[in-house]
Amino acid sequence: xxxxxxxxxxxxxxxxxxxxxxxxxxxxxxxxxxxxxxxxxxxxxxxxxxxxxxxxxxxxxxxxxxxxxxxxxxxxxxxxxx
Numbered sequence: 001x002x003x004x005x006x007x008x009x010x011x012x013x014x015x016x017x018x019x020x021x022x023x024x025x026x027x028x029x030x031x032x033x034x035x036x037x038x039x040x041x042x043x044x045x046x047x048x049x050x051x052x053x054x055x056x057x058x059x060x061x062x063x064x065x066x067x068x069x070x071x072x073x074x075x076x077x078x079x080x081x082x
Contacts, residue, residue, distance in 0.1 A: 016042060019061045019081070025049045031078070043070070044079045051077055 011017030020028055026049035033043055046054060058067045064081060071078040 015063060016081075019058055019064055020044075026054060041080055041082050044081065045076055046079060047076045055079075 009017065011021040027047040029045045029047075031043035031045060033040065055067055055069075058064055058079075058081065066080075066082040068080045068082075069077060070080055
């Protein structure tokens with residue numbers, strides 16, 4: 001049996017939302033992942049907008065240790081945030 005849950009949380013209500021807010025006319029999608037250790041690092045696909053500004057804003061956040069570009073496919077970029 002499979003269960004699919006879809007919900008919305010205000011961006012200020014959780015840390016990742018605070019780090020990514022406000023996305024400048026971008027579509028941000030969390031990549032599905034399976035945690036294999038004690039820490040889960042989010043992977044994000046970002047489409048559209050100015051990725052240079054996005055990267056600078058995320059890296060400037062006090063709770064972000066590292067933002068790493070893993071892949072670029074056309075106008076989509078895959079990031080890992082620690």
